[in-house]
Amino acid sequence: MQHVLSGSDTHAAQPAASALWWPAARLLLGLTLLLGLVYPLAVTGLAQWLFPAQAQGSLLQQQGRVVGSALIGQAFSKPGEFWGRPSATASTPYNGAGSGGSNLGPANPALAKAVAERIAALKAAGPLPAGPVPADLVTASASGLDPHISLAAALYQVPRVAAARQLDAGKLAQLVRQQALVAWFGSDATARVNVLQLNLALARS
């Protein structure tokens, strides 16, 4: 009886576990070679050939010198520049080799304290319009490298930048609006501005 059962049950019969190690190892190493070296190196080759600028980090130059990446924010802090979002990256703000957010929970007193300090710093740096502070301008981004601020946060800084640079605020606001990118299915309320590009445009004008 026992014999008959195991006969009808050949597949389910216990194989020696050791018989599995060799095919497993061979498959693992073969696929590591294909998926871990051939694949990424092929993508690298194709990427460097088809899209070299993007593949190397979308670097931006000013007068022949690299001054940043179009995709990565910087720690602008002078009154005559537009500022990006607060950054919680490791060791220094906008550390391109140490991305990360603050991870502060919504009820954490440390969050309210940090935001209050940022509002005070904005007020100390120059004139501001009346009304509430745009939220993205005083809260840390997820990556700590966010290249954008909302259009509202850029317009909010126009009086300060205009005063520091002795420019006409209306014309400066126009420059800001020219830089605005509209979000998918979005409106003015969800439009954004790349801070580095805006400051480069400002330097050119």
Place this chain on the structure above:
Amino acid sequence: MMLQFYSLLAVFMLLLTLSARPMGAWLAPLAAGQVGPRWQTLDAALLRLAGIRDSGMGWRQYALAVLVFNLLGALLLYALQRLQGLLPFNPQGMGAVEAGSAFNTAISFVTNTNWQGYAGESTMSYFTQMAGLAVQNFLSAATGIAVAFALMRGFTRRESTDLGNFWADVLRVSVYLLLPLSLLLALVFVQQGVPQTLAAYSDYSALAGHAQTLALGPVASQEAIKLLGTNGGGFFNANSAHPFENPTELVNLLQMLAIFLIPAGLTHAFGRLAGDRRQGWALYAAMSVIFIACASGVMAAESQGNPLLAALGVDGSSGNWEGKEVRFGMAASSLFITVTTAASCGAVNAMHDSLTALGGMLPMWLMQLGEVVFGGVGSGLYGMLVFAVLAVFVAGLMVGRTPEYLGKKIEAFDMKMVALVILTTPALVLAGSAASVLLAPGLAGLANPGAHGFSEVLYAFSSAANNNGSAFAGLSANTPYYNALLGIAMWLGRFAVIVPVLALAGSLAAKKTLATTSGSMPTHGGLFIGLLVGSVLLVGALTYLPALALGPVAEHLMIWAR
């Protein structure tokens, strides 16, 4: 803002639904263990090269093969991390990864969890990223899909002990499915701005006046499989929030679609194998209902903003901005948050620790449901099928008939396996969380005070045991205590589920398939979809609501009561 969100959600669901069918058509022959006539020469050559004889395995042998393959994979990944200082492609001169972290990361990537206890750009060499982490992104995905195939075969084969051949399944899924999809997606990502280079990090003097070092690497190739395989382990610490991993709205949409693509296609492939496509669409519908409800909930919570900051003079009308990226805003962030936790992906484009209390609770709950709302590649389908068996069992009890699913009689052994699958992860999550808030080394990791601190721990164990991998990342989890405990939770959450699923598959395959009669309960209509959704939500609610009340619910009441 709500209009923007619902427009995005509609486009997303439309594209996903349109892609489910072609993906299912691609997956179905693989699930049946077949290769198209034009591919047979290549297939035979590949099998010969790998030394594989495509012979059928019983469920025990299939399970042993899964365990052996993944154990070896974990050992190799551990060794690569420890030895990376001696290996090539290491322009930044990264040294050996610390032993506890390497152990945790090896398990994390092999189990398709991809919990990130480390910061990629300051820890891992390019070689470890490519040949270690990315390889397990492929292989853990292929393992999950193979197990789903085995369960599909269990339902559709009659009086058979043959669940297919694990080696052939892994090889075919990797080479015919994941590799071409990844190659295509990686190139689109590069075009959009995701770097792909072996050069060292870029140093320059930034326009803002400070020095800036820019971490680079072979990012796009890893990013593509990170999403397609519902892995979620980022190249960089900030994961898909990093502008180099996820630079544009288009990439963000493609990332979300890539996460759901294979899980959605698998439901359709299941329908094809069952000989009744409505069976697949019923699963798809049940998943979609839960997904759309949760996504809307997250968006509603996040667009409320934070009243504690509004009190300081911050504009609350634009939503809760801490830990979010401007290019995604509330709409694309909320959708991504829901997608990544409904599927067991765990990539993040916003920092979940900084979500509103309820906006953070929903993703946590989606993980706790067992990652069956699309879920991980493979694991989502096999998890949902287990709930489908539970649903017909409950329905059978109500009317006093022997439960059946696809003509297979559900008996005592099958229900024991179902119970094992459904109870294993909650036990790991609740016991792990309880231990960690009682023990000093567990409490030492908390970053936020009060109820939110408990949420961090609950989220960590929910994420690990359900193989998601996202985090309330304030928790300092790179400690011996959490590396060990979460490592164990990830391993058991994966393989203590896979083994009973394969046992169930073996038991079902051995049964006769009964003919459908007027007395059989249809499992493709609205009634069954309702029963299935009800079973998933009821199990999830009964198991977790007490714990959730102590964390996010308490936090929400605290914030809004002031």
